Amino acid sequence: MLTDLLRATRAHTLALAAPLSDEDAQLQSMPDASPAKWHLAHTTWFFETMVLTPYLRGYCVFDERWPRLFNSYYESLGPRHARPQRGLLSRPSLTEVKAYRAHVDAALADLLPHAPAESRTLIELGCHHEQQHQELLLTDILHAFSCNPLLPAYDAAPPPKAAAPEQAWLKHPGGIVSIGHDGNGFAFDNEGPRHQALLAPFEISNRLVTCGEYADFIDAGGYREPLLWLSDGWAAVQAQGWQRPAYWLEDGRVFGLHGVQPLDADAPVMQLSFYEACAYAEWAGARLPTEFEWEAACGLPAFAQAADQAWQWTRSSYAPYPGFKPAAGAVGEYNGKFMVGQQVLRGGSLATPPGHARPTYRNFFPPAARWQFSGVRLAR
Amino acid sequence: MLTDLLRATRAHTLALAAPLSDEDAQLQSMPDASPAKWHLAHTTWFFETMVLTPYLRGYCVFDERWPRLFNSYYESLGPRHARPQRGLLSRPSLTEVKAYRAHVDAALADLLPHAPAESRTLIELGCHHEQQHQELLLTDILHAFSCNPLLPAYDAAPPPKAAAPEQAWLKHPGGIVSIGHDGNGFAFDNEGPRHQALLAPFEISNRLVTCGEYADFIDAGGYREPLLWLSDGWAAVQAQGWQRPAYWLEDGRVFGLHGVQPLDADAPVMQLSFYEACAYAEWAGARLPTEFEWEAACGLPAFAQAADQAWQWTRSSYAPYPGFKPAAGAVGEYNGKFMVGQQVLRGGSLATPPGHARPTYRNFFPPAARWQFSGVRLAR
Amino acid sequence: MLTDLLRATRAHTLALAAPLSDEDAQLQSMPDASPAKWHLAHTTWFFETMVLTPYLRGYCVFDERWPRLFNSYYESLGPRHARPQRGLLSRPSLTEVKAYRAHVDAALADLLPHAPAESRTLIELGCHHEQQHQELLLTDILHAFSCNPLLPAYDAAPPPKAAAPEQAWLKHPGGIVSIGHDGNGFAFDNEGPRHQALLAPFEISNRLVTCGEYADFIDAGGYREPLLWLSDGWAAVQAQGWQRPAYWLEDGRVFGLHGVQPLDADAPVMQLSFYEACAYAEWAGARLPTEFEWEAACGLPAFAQAADQAWQWTRSSYAPYPGFKPAAGAVGEYNGKFMVGQQVLRGGSLATPPGHARPTYRNFFPPAARWQFSGVRLAR
Amino acid sequence: MLTDLLRATRAHTLALAAPLSDEDAQLQSMPDASPAKWHLAHTTWFFETMVLTPYLRGYCVFDERWPRLFNSYYESLGPRHARPQRGLLSRPSLTEVKAYRAHVDAALADLLPHAPAESRTLIELGCHHEQQHQELLLTDILHAFSCNPLLPAYDAAPPPKAAAPEQAWLKHPGGIVSIGHDGNGFAFDNEGPRHQALLAPFEISNRLVTCGEYADFIDAGGYREPLLWLSDGWAAVQAQGWQRPAYWLEDGRVFGLHGVQPLDADAPVMQLSFYEACAYAEWAGARLPTEFEWEAACGLPAFAQAADQAWQWTRSSYAPYPGFKPAAGAVGEYNGKFMVGQQVLRGGSLATPPGHARPTYRNFFPPAARWQFSGVRLAR
Structure with missing residues (x-):
């Protein structure tokens, strides 16, 4: 069941990013928001740092220069790339970040069958953490699109029609x-x-x-x-x-x-x-x-x-x-x-x-x- | 008793300002702090505006240009001089502000014997309001003095020696x-x-x-x-x-x-x-x-x-x-x-x-x- | 003649400041402007530092804490009070600054009769320097007064009527x-x-x-x-x-x-x-x-x-x-x-x-x- | 010869952008710098606005919403997208901008054989204008890369070795x-x-x-x-x-x-x-x-x-x-x-x-x- 949650969560993030071009995924429209690519990488870094490095024997960090880029705010995990400059990371590319995701997903799949209890707790936390970033990915890209005079649509389908119950x-x-x-x-x-x-x-x-x-x-x-x-x-x-x-x-x-x-x-x-x-x-x-x-x-x-x-x-x-x-x-x-x-x-x-x-x-x-x-x- | 509270409160404010020179009373060292002179005037404006104008028949505002200067933050009472610029009011002078205080004190003394109940409530509020500004007068002047490399003492007397009880x-x-x-x-x-x-x-x-x-x-x-x-x-x-x-x-x-x-x-x-x-x-x-x-x-x-x-x-x-x-x-x-x-x-x-x-x-x-x-x- | 220039210059500065209250003389309405009191002191510091200390045997600095306050921008003369905070110097008082002026004037009078040539050059420079500050004193106080909603007049006399020549x-x-x-x-x-x-x-x-x-x-x-x-x-x-x-x-x-x-x-x-x-x-x-x-x-x-x-x-x-x-x-x-x-x-x-x-x-x-x-x- | 200059200039810009990914071309690392994609589009807008619209009969603007995006600072040509927000234009995509370039290049080729003299002057200006942006494209991407802790190389080839003449x-x-x-x-x-x-x-x-x-x-x-x-x-x-x-x-x-x-x-x-x-x-x-x-x-x-x-x-x-x-x-x-x-x-x-x-x-x-x-x- 944790396996299912993990797989579904990881897949859903990719699905949310699917309508975005490489350029869209790069956008950071204000310091409080992050690029979609960064969300993809940061949630992956979370699993790598909190789960794989401590619990998967022999795990090698995907790229030792990246944790500094994708640590959000954990002071105990060392220095970080400045938050307002996340939009300046054209490298690694979206393609490389997706490879990072695949690498970590594979390692998590290796770990899961014999993951110790503490690591399972952390994997579950990582899934819920990633779900939070799924919502932020949407709110952040929406803000970025709102700054473009062309006002592009994230989803070209018509919006659902609301029906308000009578107030009581x-x-x-x-x-x-x-x-x-x-x-x-x-x-x-x-x-x-x-x-x-x-x-x-x-x-x-x-x-x-x-x-x-x-x-x-x-x-x-x-x-x-x-x-x-x-x-x-x-x-x-x-x-x-x-x-x-x-x-x-x-x-x-x-x-x-x-x-x-x-x-x-x-x-x-x-x-x-x-x-x-x-x-x-x-x-x-x-x-x-x-x-x-x-x-x-x-x-x-x-x-x-x-x-x-x-x-x-x-x-x-x-x-x-x-x-x-x-x-x-x-x-x-x-x-x-x-x-x-x-x-x-x-x-x-x-x-x-x-x-x-x-x-x-x-x-x-x-x-x-x-x-x-x-x-x-x-x-x- | 309200009379006593009023008299004591008004006198105490003046006593707190007594060690200050005209120049000291002008100091505003940051937007959050106010000059001592402004505290003296604002607390007086409070009585004039909330009590005298509505409740003392025939009361004339001391200077009709001043309410704009000494209104702190009451949107319902009209436009105000910008807070960060209170330190730029060299006029009215400290002497004039003290005359303002005397004028309002006299009018309050006229009102008190036959003050209606609502006005008494407001006079009491005005006293407690002024007491709040008494503390602010001290904290604000202390901040201002802390910005002067000469670090002048508000009170040249030695400080009381503290005695900490044993912690429990x-x-x-x-x-x-x-x-x-x-x-x-x-x-x-x-x-x-x-x-x-x-x-x-x-x-x-x-x-x-x-x-x-x-x-x-x-x-x-x-x-x-x-x-x-x-x-x-x-x-x-x-x-x-x-x-x-x-x-x-x-x-x-x-x-x-x-x-x-x-x-x-x-x-x-x-x-x-x-x-x-x-x-x-x-x-x-x-x-x-x-x-x-x-x-x-x-x-x-x-x-x-x-x-x-x-x-x-x-x-x-x-x-x-x-x-x-x-x-x-x-x-x-x-x-x-x-x-x-x-x-x-x-x-x-x-x-x-x-x-x-x-x-x-x-x-x-x-x-x-x-x-x-x-x-x-x-x-x- | 240098004596006359010095005496006239020093007197003129005081005359310009005469219409100002202690509070007026304290005003600094923006970082680019300085209080009148600061102009009075800085021009005096210039003579003290450039002329008296090097050329008048036995001269004692009026107050050794003051050069730091009244040095404008001379990096070679040590650290300075931050320019935007000149308006926070309620101490020394205007009265003390005038005493400083008198002290330095007296010392310059002592020096003048047997002042070496280089010092005479510097005294002349000090006079012209002070004349520059005379104009700044006026422009700075005018700016400060412009920030006061009461718009006080520096000079209550009516302004001279202009007469524009025909343009050619x-x-x-x-x-x-x-x-x-x-x-x-x-x-x-x-x-x-x-x-x-x-x-x-x-x-x-x-x-x-x-x-x-x-x-x-x-x-x-x-x-x-x-x-x-x-x-x-x-x-x-x-x-x-x-x-x-x-x-x-x-x-x-x-x-x-x-x-x-x-x-x-x-x-x-x-x-x-x-x-x-x-x-x-x-x-x-x-x-x-x-x-x-x-x-x-x-x-x-x-x-x-x-x-x-x-x-x-x-x-x-x-x-x-x-x-x-x-x-x-x-x-x-x-x-x-x-x-x-x-x-x-x-x-x-x-x-x-x-x-x-x-x-x-x-x-x-x-x-x-x-x-x-x-x-x-x-x-x- | 103007034809040659135009063709060479337009081609050189594309060549300079060739080593850049879509994400690289999106980077704006400070308000003074612009994304490479913006340089590609702005230089094209210059030809479209200054040359094609006034001089090529029947020319249709490629996208009527774009001039607002790619006007740099010409007040006489209407409102513009704010300069510090050029990096937020993930749309149009780099691909679309290249299509814009091709469209304008084709129209210029149509115009050139019978271009009136004023338009030829403007085409020449447009070429030199674009050359200026060629240098800016390099300095801007270099600044953007300097903000990335990975410090990517624009050109992986080794730098030429300098030889300084003896100073004289x-x-x-x-x-x-x-x-x-x-x-x-x-x-x-x-x-x-x-x-x-x-x-x-x-x-x-x-x-x-x-x-x-x-x-x-x-x-x-x-x-x-x-x-x-x-x-x-x-x-x-x-x-x-x-x-x-x-x-x-x-x-x-x-x-x-x-x-x-x-x-x-x-x-x-x-x-x-x-x-x-x-x-x-x-x-x-x-x-x-x-x-x-x-x-x-x-x-x-x-x-x-x-x-x-x-x-x-x-x-x-x-x-x-x-x-x-x-x-x-x-x-x-x-x-x-x-x-x-x-x-x-x-x-x-x-x-x-x-x-x-x-x-x-x-x-x-x-x-x-x-x-x-x-x-x-x-x-x-």
């Missing part, structure tokens, strides 16, 4: 709830330890805010009224000249994976920053849920669009759960060191690989980030 | 605790609503980390070991070249309100950023308390240095309590709009005016801020 | 001309060596461009037409949002030493960058003169407004004359090291102290500078 | 010399009008400064001695951490078109900024020639390495010659608008296409630029 408020009684992962099946370290939290009664929307609803906010002058915004948010509006979500065009159309399309009023609004999510909620007379409210409510029967449309900004900043301890070794840098200055998003998006997300899953981005499939679910 | 861990059983202000007496809106929270059992230190202990962290290479730091913290260490707390000099001495002094190993370490506080805690095998743990524990019998030495960074980001609603009107901008991207500090400092802080008090600063009297109390 | 083109036959200072009387090192240059015949305007003429350029869309501008100039227009000269207000009035005044159509336009000067000339079907043309023409009988209104941007970049050698010692850093990236201005301004400028005088500023009394004389 | 000073008597192009054959507008200049007698080196000589400067502490540097140069040294020429590695080897090679002491030093050139000259007791001296001397019999090794920084800033008028129309933006803030380089380099340079040729770059084949010839 779901009631939750509050009280003591269990939060975090229970240890059955895979979870990232930041989802635990499972613990109890006390919630006041609250209501949460059954669905995400739609593009039509968000357009009303814009039409009502939402981007011109400072009192709706957090102070940092209003500063961002002014400094960046925000007037609408990141991929809404001036002409009323919307850019996305399927290229430029008419605005679909029923589709969930996406590519919003936390600041915009909060301002919208303020304007709508509501608020964002905390991540604990979200987790407690997501099992309610009418809770729609939980994980298949857009990640949902919460009012919770990303912080360690009580008793959190990062894993030992390099993988301990995976999550814990980012626990400041970011907001938690819950759910999952249309770009999240199937099977990747969980109710306890904690995604996180800085409050100004607006190139993700990030939307709003209201609470009150 | 205080146990708290956890459970459901009440958090936030109960409404008896003054509190800022961000201290409420009072609500219940659920805590796991924890231990908290009876005192703050000392300079001697922090020096050990430095000597052990704390500023050179990335694995001790949050990712943003390590980026700050490298970008800013941090090697020690903000006012520790290369020669081992420490700059402060009393000028340059030998390091006092027993004194609490101060002028730390949140990042440094976290890195120290990590090195010490402990962590920072949450703001809820701090509030629950601060009444424990042996809990020393609660509010008289340094504010204590907590692991809690600054966010609204459940059910929080900002006040109506301009004062609604007082607190709520800053509730993202900042960490809560609890306690109080040697620069906090007596009577200002409370166990429920929530101070907040960005995680990189290191010009406040901010220190560390460990938990585990 | 003066013909110069070109040919071989002598350029540079002939060594009779004082000149800065950058004015020599005197040498010959070959000019083509040219015409030059008898007077400066007026505010009225410049207003026509603005009305004709001059700030919106990229083809009129040098590439760097157009980039500055867009990046800085330039729409008119630096001190022209949106309401049509003009800020200056006499505060806010109606635009005087006959007065020379000032506070222009080189870019604006070039764009205006292009629009007017003319060009800027070279510094050699200017020097050759300035003696023509009808050549008006040579040195009493505004410095005149030339098309010449600031470069060494053939055979130029900086002086030996620290004063060798006075001029030569700035000979790149700046344009030469010729003439003099209403803020230039009487007797300071000469036909061979070479003023210089970066092309984007617009806080000087800098205007335009056309050539063709 | 060539005497020039000065006097009135003719400067600028005489109109026989092609020249850029900035090379005229031809005019007379007056030179003092001078000496100029017979050859360029070698790597060995420059290494002596470094060993003597040249990068640590502020008094050798122009003020802006020393600021650059400190801000950028310069310690050696741009492509000299820490280990003593040198990166170039042939990859990493041992330092060749006899080879001319290259990839120097103007600041470094000046500092070296100062250290060597010499100076840089003016562009007029260079032009007057370059015909002296022993004048070696005139145009085949490295461009030679001159002490002349880039300014219009007396009587200079840009051409009418869009091509008038070609040169004139850059005539401020740059230094003239004379000669030519190993990357300059054969036949491109002339003794009157004026190359120009900002003084901090160090990614060109730019070196030093001394004068005195």
